[in-house]
Amino acid sequence: xxxxxxxxxxxxxxxxxxxxxxxxxxxxxxxxxxxxxxxxxxxxxxxxxxxxxxxxxxxxxxxxxxxxxxxxxxxxxxxxxxxxxxxxxxxxxxxxxxxxxxxxxxxxxxxxxxxxxxxxxxxxxxxxxxxxxxxxxxxxxxxxxxxxxxxxxxxxxxxxxxxxxxxxxxxxxxxxxxxxxxxxxxxxxxxxxxxxxxxxxxxxxxxxxxxxxxxxxxxxxxxxxxxxxxxxxxxxxxxxxxxxxxxxxxxxxxxxxxxxxxxxxxxxxxxxxxxxxxxxxxxxxxxxxxxxxxxxxxxxxxxxxxxxxxxxxxxxxxxxxxxxxxxxxxxxxxxxxxxxxxxxxxxxxxxxxxxxxxxxxxxxxxxxxxxxxxxxxxxxxxxxxxxxxxxxxxxxxxxxxxxxxxxxxxxxxxxxxxxxxxxxxxxxxxxxxx
Numbered sequence: 001x002x003x004x005x006x007x008x009x010x011x012x013x014x015x016x017x018x019x020x021x022x023x024x025x026x027x028x029x030x031x032x033x034x035x036x037x038x039x040x041x042x043x044x045x046x047x048x049x050x051x052x053x054x055x056x057x058x059x060x061x062x063x064x065x066x067x068x069x070x071x072x073x074x075x076x077x078x079x080x081x082x083x084x085x086x087x088x089x090x091x092x093x094x095x096x097x098x099x100x101x102x103x104x105x106x107x108x109x110x111x112x113x114x115x116x117x118x119x120x121x122x123x124x125x126x127x128x129x130x131x132x133x134x135x136x137x138x139x140x141x142x143x144x145x146x147x148x149x150x151x152x153x154x155x156x157x158x159x160x161x162x163x164x165x166x167x168x169x170x171x172x173x174x175x176x177x178x179x180x181x182x183x184x185x186x187x188x189x190x191x192x193x194x195x196x197x198x199x200x201x202x203x204x205x206x207x208x209x210x211x212x213x214x215x216x217x218x219x220x221x222x223x224x225x226x227x228x229x230x231x232x233x234x235x236x237x238x239x240x241x242x243x244x245x246x247x248x249x250x251x252x253x254x255x256x257x258x259x260x261x262x263x264x265x266x267x268x269x270x271x272x273x274x275x276x277x278x279x280x281x282x283x284x285x286x287x288x289x290x291x292x293x294x295x296x297x298x299x300x301x302x303x304x305x306x307x308x309x310x311x312x313x314x315x316x317x318x319x320x321x322x323x324x325x326x327x328x329x330x331x332x333x334x335x336x337x338x339x340x341x342x343x344x345x346x347x348x349x350x351x352x353x354x355x356x357x358x359x360x361x362x363x364x365x366x367x368x369x370x371x372x373x374x375x376x377x378x379x380x381x382x383x384x385x386x387x388x389x390x391x392x393x394x395x396x397x398x399x400x401x402x403x404x405x406x407x408x409x410x411x412x413x414x415x416x417x418x419x420x421x422x423x424x425x426x427x428x429x430x431x432x433x434x
Contacts, residue, residue, distance in 0.1 A: 012173070012180045013176070013180065013183070013275060013278065014170065014171075014172065014173045014176070014180075014278070014411075015173075015416070017168070017170055017278060017281070017282050018168075018282055018285045019168070019411065019412050020161075020162060020165065020166070020167060020168055020285075020289070020412055021158050021161065021162070021412045021413070024154065024158050024412070024413070026413065026414060026415045027147050027148050027151060027155075027413060027414055027415070028146065028147060028148070028414070028415055029144040029145065029146060029147035029394075029413075029414040029415070030144065030145045030146040030147070031142060031143070031144055031145075031410070031414075032093045032094070033145050033146075033390070034390075035062050035063055035093065035094055035095050036095055036143075037142065037143040037145070037393075038091065038093065038094035038095070038140075038142055038143075039094065039095045039096070039140070039141040039142070040090055040091065040094055040095075040096040040097070040098075040138050040139070040140055040141075040406075041096070041097045041098075041138065041139040042087065042088060042090075042096075042097060042098040042099060042135060042138055042139075043135070043136040043137045043138060043139060043399065044087070044099055044134070044135065044136060045087070045134045045135055045136045045402075046134070048099075048124045048125065048126040049125070049126050049127060050124055050125055050126075051125055051126075051127065052125045052126045052127035052128070053103055053104055053125075053127070054085075054101045054102065054103050054125065054126050054127065054128060054129055054130075055101065055102045055103075055105040055106070055107050055110055055123060055124075055125055056099055056100070056101050056123070056124045056125060056126050056130070057073075057099065057100045057101070057102065057110050057120055057122075057123050058097060058098075058099055058120070058121045058122040058123075059073075059097070059098060059099075059100060059118055059119065059120055059121065060095065060096070060097045060118070060119045060121055061090070061095070061096055061098075061117060061118045061119075062094075062095050062117045062118075063092060063093065063117050064092055064117050064118060065089075065090070065091075065092035066086055066088075066089045066090045066098065067089070068092070069100075069115075069118055070084045070086065070100065072115045072116070072118065073100065073113065073115055073118065076113050076114065076115050077102065077105065077109060077110070077113060079102060079105070083102060083103060084100050084101070084102050085100065085101040085102075085129040085130035085131055086098065086099070086100050086101075086130055086132070087099060087130050087131070087132065087133065087134040087135040088132065088133075088135045088138070088402065097121065099130060100130065101126065101128075101129050101130040103129060107123045107124070107125065110123050111123050133402065135402040136401075136402060137379075137399055137400050137401045137402050137404075138399065138400055138402070138406075139397075139398075139399045140396070140397065140398055140399070140400065140406045141395065141396075141397050142395070142396045142397075142406065142410070143386070143393040143394070143395050143396075144393060144394045144395075144396065144410075144414065145390065145391065145392075145393045146391075147393075147394060147414070149385055149392050149393075149394060152383070152385050152394065155383055155394065155413055156383050158412065158413060159378075159381050159382075159383050159396070160381075162378060162381070162409065162412060163377060163378055163379075163381050164322075165288075165289075165290055165375075166289055166290055166322065166325065166374075166375030166376060166377055167375060167376050167377075167378060167404075167408055167409050167412065168281050168285065168289060168374070168375060168408060169281065169289075169328075169372065169373055169374055169375050169376045169404060169408065170278050170281060170405065170408045170411075171274035171275075171277065171278055171405065172405040172407040172408055172411075173407070174405075174407070175271055175274045176271055176274070176275070177271070179206065179209075181200055181204075182267075182268055182271040183268075183271040183272045183274065183275035184200050184272075185197050185200045185201050185268040185271070185272075186268040186269040186270065186271045186272030186273070186275075187272045187275075187353070188200065189257075189265065189268055189269055189272075189364070189365070190269060190272060190355065190359050190360060190365070191354075191355075191359065192359070192362070194253055194254055194257040195253045197257060197268070198242065198246075198253050198256055198257055201239065201242070201260075201268075202216075202217065202220040202228070202239060202242065202243065203217050203220045203221045204217065204221075205217035205218050205221065212231060212232075212233055213232070213233065215231050216228045216231035216232040216239075219231055220243065223251065225243045225244075225246040225247040225251070226243070226244075226247040228243050229243035229244050229247065238259075238260045238261055238264050241259045241260065241261075242256040242257065242259045242260050243256070244259070245258075245259035258364075265364065266365075266367070269360070269365060269367055270367075273329075273330045273331055273332070273367070273369070274330075276329065276330075276331055276349060276353070276355075277328050277329060277330055277372060279349055280328040280329060280345065280346060280349060280374075281328055281374050283345055283349075284326065284328070284342075284345070284374060289325070289326065289374045289375040290319045290320065290322075290325060290326070290375060291316075291319070291326070292309050292312040292315050292316050292319050292324075292326055293309070293312050293326070293340060293341050293342050294309060294310065294311065294312045294339075294340045294341075295308070295309065295338050295339030295340025295341060295342050295343055296308070296309040296312065296326045296327070296338055296340075296342045297309070297326075297327045297336060297338045297342070297371050298315065298319070298324045298325065298326060298327065299324060299325045299326075299327045299371065299372075299373040300323070300324055301322065301323060301324065301325065301373070301377070301401075302323070306327060306336070306371050308338075308339070309326075322377050325373040325374055325375050326342065326373070326374050327371035327372055327373055327374060328346075328371070328372055328373075328374050329346050329369065329371065329372075330369050330370050330371070330372055331350070331355070331357050331360065331367075331369050332357065332360050332367040332368045332369015332370065333357050333358055333360050333361040333366075333367065333368065333369065334368040334369055335357065335368070335369030335370060335371065336371065357369070372403070376400060376401055376404040376408075377401075378398040378399065378400060378409060379398065379399040379400075380397070380398060380399050381396075381397070381398040382396075382397045382398070383395070383396050383397075384397075396409075396410070
C-alpha cells in the first residue's frame with residue numbers, strides 16, 4: 001500500500017514478520033491517498049477537570065506531525081516548545097485530533113490563535129501537564145482505495161477473527177525509519193560502537209536515497225564533514241549538528257555522537273528494543289500469541305499490570321477471553337525476566353545478539369525496559385464498503401489501546417500496509433501509535 005519507498009527493502013525486517021491471517025492472501029490497496037483517508041482521534045486517559053493552571057487544548061491537524069504542530073503553536077503563542085505537553089505522537093499524513101496542554105496560558109489566547117493546518121476545537125483547564133502515555137488509546141477511521149472490494153466478506157471474517165484471537169503487537173515500519181536501519185544505529189549504541197552508529201546514521205549511501213541525502217552521505221564517507229553538514233537538508237538538524245562537531249574535532253566520533261540530541265539517541269535504542277520485541281513475537285507465533293506457558297509474565301489488559309504465570313492451564317481460560325495475554329521484552333536493566341520456556345526463548349535471542357541487558361545501563365544509557373503484550377484486541381471493529389467521487393473504498397473503523405499500531409492490523413490484509421509514503425527523519429518521529 002502506498003508503494004514501498006525505493007530502498008526500504010535493504011533493511012526491511014517488518015515485511016518478513018509472520019501474519020496472524022497467514023491463510024488469507026494479501027491484497028493490493030492504497031491508504032493515505034488523501035489526509036481524509038486516515039483519521040485518528042485520541043481517547044484520553046482522563047477527562048479534564050475544568051480547573052487548574054494548565055490549559056488543555058483539543059486540536060485537529062491536517063498534514064502536520066505532532067512535533068510540527070507543537071512547534072507552530074508554540075511560535076504562535078510565544079512559548080517554548082517544551083512548555084506544551086502531549087500524550088501521544090500522531091501521524092503527519094492524516095487528519096488527527098489530540099489534546100495538548102500549556103501551563104499558565106489564558107484559554108482565550110488559545111481559542112483565538114491562528115495556525116495553518118491546525119484548528120482549535122475545544123479549550124478547558126486541568127491540574128497537571130499532559131505527558132507521553134496519558135492516553136487510553138486511539139480511534140481510527142481508515143479508507144483503503146484501489147483494492148479488490150469483492151473480498152469484503154472475506155475481510156470482514158478476517159477482522160472478526162483478529163478481534164477474537166488478537167493482532168500481533170508488532171512495532172510498525174515507521175519505528176525503524178525511512179531506510180529501515182534505525183534499529184541498527186541503536187544496536188551499535190548499545191554495544192558501545194559509536195563509530196559504527198555514526199557511520200550508519202551519516203554514511204552508507206544507497207542508490208535509493210534522495211540525491212541531496214546521498215551526496216551528504218558520500219561526503220561523510222570521504223571524510224569531508226563540513227561539506228556533508230552543508231549538504232544535508234536543513235530539517236536534519238541532528239545529522240548536521242553531529243557533522244559540525246566532527247569537523248570541529250577533526251573526526252572525533254564520540255564528540256560527534258554526543259552532539260546528537262539525547263532524546264533522539266534514546267529513540268535509536270528504543271528502535272533496537274522494538275526490533276528485538278518483534279523477533280520474540282515472531283518466534284512465539286507458531287504456538288499462538290494467546291497461548292500461555294508456565295513461567296510467562298502475563299499482561300492484564302484491564303489495568304496494564306503484569307504477573308507471573310505459575311499454572312498455564314489454570315490461567316488459559318482468561319487468555320481465551322482476552323482478559324490477559326503473554327508478554328514480550330522491551331529489554332532493559334530493570335526489566336523482569338520470565339521463567340521456563342518463555343525465559344529460555346528470550347535468553348536465546350540475547351545470546352544470538354551478543355547482548356547483555358546490563359549494557360543498557362552505561363555511560364550514555366539508562367534504559368530500564370518493560371514488558372509489552374504480544375497481541376492486542378481491536379475494539380468496536382467494523383468494515384464497510386463505501387464510495388465517493390474518487391471511486392469505491394473499504395473503510396476500517398476500530399479502537400486500539402495506547403502504543404499499538406493501526407498498520408499492524410492492516411498488514412494482515414494488504415501488501416506493504418505499514419509503509420508510509422512520507423519521509424521519516426530525525427526532525428519528525430511520528431507514527432500511528434499512541
